Amino acid sequence: MIRELRKIWKSCFIGLLWFLALLWPMTGINSDGTLTFARPLEIWLIVVVAAVVIMLIYSANKSGMLAPFTRPVQTAAGGLAGQAARLPIWVWLLVALGLAMFYPVIFTSRPAHDVAINVLIYISLGLGLNIVIGLAGMLDLGYIAFYGVGAYTYALLNVYLGFSFWTALPFAALFAAIAGCIIGYPTLRMRGDYLAIVTLAFGEIVRLILNNWMELTNGPNGVLGIDRPTMLVPTFDDGFGFEVISLRKLYMLYYVALALAVFTMLCVYRLNYSRIGRAWEAIREDETAAELMGVNTFLLKLLAYAMGAVFAGLAGAFFAGRMKFVSPESFTFLESAMVLCMVVLGGMASIPGIILGAAALVLMQEWFREFETYRMLVFGGCMVLMMLFRPAGLIPARRMGRRSEDDE
Template identity: 70%
Template sequence: MIHEFKKIWKSYAIGLLWLMGIIWPLVGIHADGTLSFANAFTLWLYIAAASFVCLLLYVMNQSGSLKPVTTPLSAARSRVAATAGIVPTWFWILLALVLTGIFPVFTSRYAQDVAINVLIYICLGLGLNVVVGLAGMLDLGYIAFYGVGAYTYALLNIHFGMSFWLCLPIAAALAMIAGCLIGYPTLRMRGDYLAIVTLGFGEIVRLILNNWMSLTNGPNGILGVKPPSIIIPTFDGGFGFELFVLKKLHFLYYIALALAVVTIIAVRHLNYSRIGRAWESIREDETAAELMGVNTFLLKLLAYGMGALFAGLAGAFFCARMRFVSPESFTFLESAMVLSMVVLGGMGSIPGIILGAAALIVLPEVFREFELYRMLAFGMAMVVMMLFRPAGLIPAKRMGSRSEEREG
């Protein structure tokens, strides 16, 4: 036991020195381009103290010293889980809808803006979950369909004056068609080859948006896109109708919430359907699925198209909210961010992806006070979460357990 503890402390010291050597130059770089290590020692004291406390708690837990504390906590957690299991699922869904519904009433404009970002990325994460989490295809160019949806609304609204509500299904349909067109020649590949090809197609779409000046206005983007609007009855001087523009932030929040709810319901139905089970069989073993008579290519193409559809919906709303769209919003980093949400939350898990999207959008805002170090702190938090929860924050249930849950 003593030998094991010595190894732990030795590994801790080596790891701390390694981390210090890797990021030491970064802590001295300031926003104005100067290099100064005046405050670096204080920062390293905080890092060393925090890591030492974590290590000490780990060692105490391994030795059993924390049992008087952990045992009552485990018992309390079990009681809470048992109590939560008694409460029907519809109650939690209703509670979530009520809380999200009244959110704009008690929060600031900044909080509403962050919440809208979370809802947009929930739609994107759930769409990519169909491709990656259910069908098992690694897509590194998913954000291209987000761009197709955004530019569809921008072009139709600017050149033809079409409303947001009419453009929304058109954007989704065109994104799905784009997904099928891209997926048809590529989905016969597997593994890393598929990932590389999808990455290439994603960059091709971005370059087209960036260089087709006559259609997309290139890197300057498209400005002046109108926000969503509705027709309401008026009684001023007689009965009539008036166009009411939903430009206030809380109206946009409720539209984003409605899109997220629709996406959650649709993905859940796909997850529990026969198609969803076929997708999972392809994910687990594509060769075995083919031998069982599953048309793997057609189902993979369907998954790719459905994922693109949800991205198109999110893209159209993103354009309506920003009233501006440019190719800079659809880079590979955005695809990586959405993929991180799926992996972090739990591939195939709807609650996990919702939590993953919230974590990856909210955490950088929480760390904003760290200025230059916030992305470093954000990255360290990501590493810690993936070390302790490698299957995701809320791992997906296996097909058998999900079927039993559905039947129950």
């Protein structure tokens, strides 16, 4: 026991020294070439104090000194968890949906609505990407391209041809799916890393086309003046009729985003447990074996690509309608990486996991906004810790928890 604790304290000490070595070049070297030592030391000392406090609590807990405090809490938590498990799953779904419905009433500020809409968009994107990565097992690093195709489809159809949001929505999905097939058809014979590189390149190609096709997309200046989504509202002023209103208020857009996210969830859930979903998982596990069992791997991989792209396309169209403006800047590789992080962090192939992952990453970006330059540092640190302690994600998928290779 004592030796174990000593070992942990020692690795904690080494870790802190290593952190200092890492921290100083990042914070101690100024842009004009001068060096500072006070600031990195200050940050480091804060971290040291925090680490020592955490370690003290940890050691105390390990040696059983905190048992009088933790035991009642544990039993209470266990009791609550038992109670919760007894409730059927639809009760939880209803509670979650109810909370989502009343969210704009509870939180009325603009930033709160903004963040919520962002979370919902990323949930759609994450679940769409999950079809490609979590189910079919193909690493896609250019996923955001389909989001871009969807956004530009609505933007251009609206600005040039006057399509409304709802009529353009199927086209956004369709064009994204076609883009998925165009990239998928020549590349899907590749597996693993090679596919990842090709999709990465495809993502860049799409961004560069949007950036350079001045006549159509207005290049880096973007497309301006896109209409907001509209809605038909029944009126009784002049007999019974419908009035088209533009969804100006942010909370109205929130409900559109919520509908989109719920639609995506339902589709992905249904797909997950369908025959197609099972075939996708077989492809992920062993492509050759799947082929030998009569799974048409090429067609199904293409379908996975197209389906993933459809949801990205829908999310993209909404994004364009909400911002009233699109530019190639929104569809960089960083965004692809972000969505990928949400899927991996939340738990591949796990729908609740990805929802949580999307929420966590968007909120983390918001919360650490004050840290500015250190934001990405904190972000990266969190990712490292997550992957060390929960490699299967925040909420691992039912069957993804254990990997066969772990046993060997």
